Amino acid sequence: EVQLVESGGGVVQPGESLRLSCSTSGFTFNAFAMHWVRQVPGKGLEWVGLVSADGVSTFFTDSMRGRFAISRDSAKKSLSLQLNNLTPADTGLYFCARDATPYGSGSCPDFWGQGTLVTVSS
Amino acid sequence: AIEMTQSPSSLSASVGDTVTITCRAHQGIANDLGWYQQKPGAAPKLLIFPASTLQSGVPSRFRGSSSGTDFTLTITRLQPADFATYYCLHTYNFPFSFGQGTRLQIK
Numbered sequence: 672e673v674q675l676v677e678s679g680g681g682v683v684q685p686g687e688s689l690r691l692s693c694s695t696s697g698f699t700f701n702a703f704a705m706h707w708v709r710q711v712p713g714k715g716l717e718w719v720g721l722v723s724a725d726g727v728s729t730f731f732t733d734s735m736r737g738r739f740a741i742s743r744d745s746a747k748k749s750l751s752l753q754l755n756n757l758t759p760a761d762t763g764l765y766f767c768a769r770d771a772t773p774y775g776s777g778s779c780p781d782f783w784g785q786g787t788l789v790t791v792s793s
Numbered sequence: 794a795i796e797m798t799q800s801p802s803s804l805s806a807s808v809g810d811t812v813t814i815t816c817r818a819h820q821g822i823a824n825d826l827g828w829y830q831q832k833p834g835a836a837p838k839l840l841i842f843p844a845s846t847l848q849s850g851v852p853s854r855f856r857g858s859s860s861g862t863d864f865t866l867t868i869t870r871l872q873p874a875d876f877a878t879y880y881c882l883h884t885y886n887f888p889f890s891f892g893q894g895t896r897l898q899i900k
Contacts, residue, residue, distance in 0.1 A: 730887035779827040783836035
């Protein structure tokens with residue numbers, strides 16, 4: 672059974688950083704690209720970014736490129752999202768999701784975690 | 794970046810009804826579009842990808858179709874479990890983007 676479990680969320684002040692993690696099991700981690708998706712409570716889904724299966728390529732939505740970074744650890748079968756210079760607009764539930772292919776483009780997220788909540792507030 | 798315009802933003806219907814939700818891409822995305830269902834407090838669930846291919850285990854009352862840059866999710870014979878929020882997602886090129894969502898409520 673595919674399982675994705677996010678952790679690392681919490682309350683931080685504007686300008687601070689936070690590192691989210693996603694632990695995975697039930698599939699061959701190195702064979703699939705991985706996504707991060709954000710959801711402001713009560714609002715819609717926002718695609719954050721993706722890392723390819725080999726960890727070489729990362730892609731982000733325009734507003735987050737340069738502040739956020741995605742990495743993966745094949746030995747630990749885990750995914751990370753580094754959030755820097757946070758603002759209140761970054762508050763939300765952050766989901767990790769597995770893509771159906773190694774590369775992402777032309778495919779889609781098929782399995783999702785339950786999310787970890789980040790609150791940015793002074 | 795390709796924008797997705799989803800409509801309507803909300804919809805009221807009764808059990809047994811048929812409803813239609815539309816996403817329009819602002820440029821061509823081939824059929825690289827998925828539909829997701831999300832219930833309160835839960836993660837999104839993939840229903841359809843690419844545009845008209847039902848995922849395993851999804852009831853056949855869900856149907857996806859496309860015409861150019863317009864994509865449609867049709868749900869026939871609505872069941873109580875179908876009342877949720879629905880999102881489209883294009884994955885044609887980076888960055889991907891979701892539609893704004895459609896909240897399907899019981900009338």
